[in-house]
Amino acid sequence: MKIQYKINAKVKADSVIELFKNSGLNRPIDDLNRIQLMLDNSNLIITAWDGIELIGIARSVTDYNYCCYLSDLAVKKEYQNLGIGKTLIEHTQNTIGDQTMLLLLSAEPAMEYYPKIGFEKVENGFIIKRKL
Secondary structure: OOEEEEEOOOOOHHHHHHHHHHHOOOOOOOOHHHHHHHHHOOOEEEEEEEOOEEEEEEEEEEOOOOEEEEEEEEEOHHHOOOOHHHHHHHHHHHHHOOOOEEEEOOOHHHOOHHHHOOOOOOOOOOOOOOOO
16 A cells, blocks of 8 residues: 655545545535535645545645644544554645644544644634534
8 A cells, every 4th residue: 555645636525525424524524515615715735545545634724934724634544543644744744834833623532643743732722613
């Protein structure tokens, strides 16, 4: 198995929905249009592929200078624990550069994962949650 990583490769919403379903990431998978808009309005998407199969994604919004928000990190269950998520984050970091902060909001099941791959927990954040 040779995993290929791509930066800003075109990816279809239905493929991403299938990935989200398989990975366990909670996203609005019943709304194809919303997923497509999420992809269209992101300016950094790193994907992982096993041949023609999409197996991982790191979707971000960034200014490439000061901050980058990593909105989605998902890897298909059968490919988890192989370092693919960590590699997606490494490609994200390499693309945004050393001067750019990388931040994210974690789902509860992943709270123990992120410190293992170099993230620091922060206590100085605030949120206005989406209504839908």
